[in-house]
Amino acid sequence: MEGPPQMPNPVLSIRSLNVTFVGSGADIPAVRGIDLDVHENEVLGIVGESGSGKSVTALAAAGLLPRTARITGSVLLGGRQVVGATADDLRRMRGQDVGVVFQDPSTTLNPLMPVGDQVTEGEVAHGRLARADAGVRAVDLLREVDIADPDNRARQYPHEFSGGMRQRAVIAMAMAGRPRLIVADEPTTALDVTVQAQVLALLARRQAETGAAVVLITHDLGVVAEVAHRVAVMYGGRIVETGSVRDIFARPRHPYTAALLRSAPRIDVTAGRLDPIPGQPPTPTDLPAGCTFHPRCPLHAGRTRCTTEDPALRPMGPGQAAACHFAEEMGARDPLSPGPSPRGEGRPVAAASLPPPGGRDSERGSPPPLLVVDDLKVHFPIRAGLLRRVVRTVRAVDGVSLSLAPGETLGLVGESGCGKTTTGRAIMGLIRSTGGRILFDGKPVHGLSRKGLRPVRRAMQYVFQDPFSSLNPMLSVGDAIAEPLRIHGLYDAAGGATWIATLLDMVGLSPSVAHRMPREFSGGQKQRIGIARALALKPRLLILDEPVSALDVSIQAQIVNLLQDLQKDLGLAYLFIAHDLSVVKHISDRVAVMYLGRIVEEGPKADLYGRPVHPYTQALLSAVPAVDVDPAAKRRRIVLEGEIPNPSAPPPGCHFHPRCFRADGRCGVEVPAFRPYGDGATRTACHHAGPLTVPLTPAPETLGASP
């Protein structure tokens, strides 16, 4: 696949672009010499981790960089120069030549203005639409992005729209003036996976209808594989590799691209162990000399050329180019097979494969479960009015049952608002449960006071999602890790500073960092500190609440591997709460899927991912964009309609029935029981449970109608 035919005049043509932010401190080189072209009818995906310069590149293309940015080089948009253009010229280009879709739909719309007015505002300002016709036009535009009841919706305000609808409106707004270029900066990152599938399909459809060129910025390799024709991989402010999606994914020529592909857990592959990229992505203020990737590169191997000379992007084949002195050494290796073992990763890959998870129970003869949750309910009252009466109840968790054996990992997945985090916190006793039982090691722990929970909390610990918020900024790392011990008066008994040093060593940090403050550490390092702290009391169960979702892809793999090693060495049980189905698949023995406060399906990993029986699980799995460019393997996709209902007013009967493709009259009335399916180990709550046989909807057109 070579993408569309090459045309002489690209819509966007960037040459030698440099962007430096000048402020009070040192200059920050965000983009350092970039060349790229995007043509009509073409989707270019720009992939990179945080600080790679991908968003700055996109903003430069739209002429939206702040005044503190010093820009050199050339950005030609439809043949006109953006760099150095007057404010008036820039203004005319925006909305006419380029439309922008931003990341977070909850903040990109003006809360005080009706959505319809905002959608047409640009066209009116450019004089292409009479103010009198704006109302009708707004309704048309909203209809084009599949917003139901557009007549009324156009008059509504952003707070009356759901997240997915807002992003549709933003797409309508960006495309209103039929611009030749659309810049989409992480357009689906803030959305749930089933809504992401809808929005990507919409973006693809509108792109095909208008023939616009698209620059899609994302950190998600799956989204790129799904949607783009060509890819540019950015690292340290430069493009390190570019080429067609197919070539890049099948034959990456830059060691970073290859490493990135290997490090990401994949939903379509069952690999024993992730292959992380060692170290941290560079910060723009502190770039390594020579090739910015050399400190993490397996090809570097001490060669001075890598540390002295920044490699130029050079052609590696038809339509493919890479910026590596030794790209030839990459060969045509399959990116999924382990590459040369990266330095710094202590354990050899072969020795790290885990025992087969399914076999545990039979080997040990079903040990008594460590944790049993039975019909757990957490309801939050909403009070209003004169007497603060309860007007509604948010059923955040509405009858969840699960059990966890010692040393086992149970993955708890679901989209936002499904109650997975509330479940975890209720088990930990951080939120009071409304009903049901929680048994830890056979003893009931629900309804205990802070005091009564103290002994339980020695054996059960929590790891938080956001490493930046979970460490007390006033405590040094050593004191932070020692805090649980001191609270229980066990610091000296546990071995004091020696034990702290041991813990730091266990999570891969040097014991010498104990006296340093949290702000000196990166996100991945802070998460290691958080894990060390959770291990201080030698617990038997860790509740891990989205422990890697705030981290860059290459760092996620490091933490996932660490967790697996710790589990093996210490015999820990994990309740792993996450929204990322790929990560959950990678780490879990069994998986439970939640929807609106209830578990809809639970079973051994292989069964749940291989033969899901609940329609929601099936839709959820099919919605995950996969790093998979083989057209023969293109999966059929179920695009769910609508979005997750408000948990304070869930639909009657089966909560999922309004979005379900199998629902009938019974589903709207009768709550399905959570019971075993067939004679396997799977349990599900559905009146019509069963494997997917006939794909119900055809796969949506991808942006690049794959050959």
Next chain:
Amino acid sequence: MIGFVTWRLAQLVPVLLVASALIFFMMYAVPGGPVAALVGENATQEQIAAVTEQFGLNRPVAVQYVDWLLRALTGDLGQSLHSREPVLKLIGERLPATLQLAAVATLIGLLVGVPLALASALSQGSWLDRALSGWSALALGVPTFWVGILLILLFAVELKLLPAASAYVPVWQDPWQMIRNAILPAGTLGLYVSGIFARFLRGSLITEFNADYVRTARSKGLKEGTVVARHVLRNAMLPFVTIVGIMLAGFIGGAVVTEAVFTYPGLGRLVIQAIGSRDYPLVQGCILVILAIYILINLLVDVLYVYIDPRIDYG
């Protein structure tokens, strides 16, 4: 909406009830109490007994409070101990003067403060911004009574242009005299509040300038003026309305010092006089009226929000 207003008005009742009880019992806790205030320091035992009898002050404080409360419910806040006139009448005489002063001062504050804030926020970080921010700091930092003295020195003592003591002239009677009399006290208060307005609005404008939806508006190719007027300003005004309401309410009863400097016959000076002469019914009446006005202005602000913020719906 009507339900909301009714509910908020109903909230007035407990607030005033608690406040009046607090004031009542505090006043009676003073050594000597109201009797001493009535009869003076050199009174004989007989005089004290007579006055105590006459005003029913020998009854328990709680009984006296309930008695006062029952009469207050009929609109009778009692008599001034000093002038023997009804408290409500005395307050009624002073309230229009205070309201006019507060309104003019707030107006001056807005006319000066809003342009200052806009100029400052639009040139954030420049020398102009720093100069204007310095000016705001000065305006809100300099004590109003000292500014008042300086203004009197300049306009009354040196230039002899304006009266040193400001009388209350209703604007509908004689607008020219009203301006001559009100310009110094209202200007003093207006200058001060313009500093508050400018500093607050600048902060909220800068917050909104960095908001995502402003970037969206720019990406549509709108003129910068349109972006500011239609997107930034409206959002920045939301929290600002609350501040304007609070300051306006604060001037009613809070302008005591400025009223004293210019010997302006407002509510504040009435309170000072009442406290000085231990005229407890008058003190109590004034404080209750000031509280009620504060709550009403806040209610007004909340109602205003329904019209300027679509997210707010009181049902």
Next chain:
Amino acid sequence: MTPVLPSAALASAARVVRRVLAQPAAAVSVAFLLAITVLAFTAGLLGLDPLEQDMLAMLEGPSAAYPFGTDELGRDILARVIFGARTSLTTAAGAVLLAAAIGVPMGLVAGFFGGWRDVALMRVVDLMLALPGIMLALALIAVLGRSQSAALVAVGLTGVPTFARVARAQVLSLRKRDFVTAVEAFGATSSYSMFRTILPNSWSPILTQMVVLSSVAILLEAALAFLGVGIPPPTPSWGEMLRTGKEYLYDAPTYAVLPGVALTLTILSFDTIGRALSSVLEGRDTAVPQPRAERA
């Protein structure tokens, strides 16, 4: 145990001081306040006497003998301005400490426990906020009588709602942070959470508020004296001097002007330092003024 390494706390305090002093306006303000404080507490040693009367020189303008002139009793206005600083600064410091000592625990308890404690405490705060500060202080003076300690208490109590609100807002925002939840997950008691985790992390807004409220307290104390209900004479007080000076505007215009300069500079200095602190500690470009800071 030591929840905060002393060296780490000291280092961060030193960093804050350095960054505040890096702002020229704040540096000048700190220098001015230091100078006036030293002067106020050593003036007696320099032979200045605020009470000595010179019957031959009453209401005189500035001269070599009396750089600021004399008042209606022939007292040295310069000496009275310098001693007035002592009154003003000690009253303000006492008032702010009193306000923080009452307000911060109120806010902590209200925010941490919520429920009826929150409702009750915040209703009290609302009621105090509904009266303009000067009115509240006047009402308190009416009850307490006129004395130096009454002025201190009256000014201090008007600052209580501010501290209660700041502390409560801090608790509410910190309780959402994971490290506070984490401490609970370790099995900590409520008082550990409140005093070992939340309070140490709240010091920066509370400190900023103390500096900002110092300027308000100085102003309020002067306003009370100006109205004739503040610290009773003959203790020198800037507000009292402005009050008397106003009576002699025609005879001795500098009498009412010079004490006002000292008062204004002191207030502006605290305000400037408060804003600098707020920008350093909270990364805010603007210290949003306390609407509560009625200055009448």
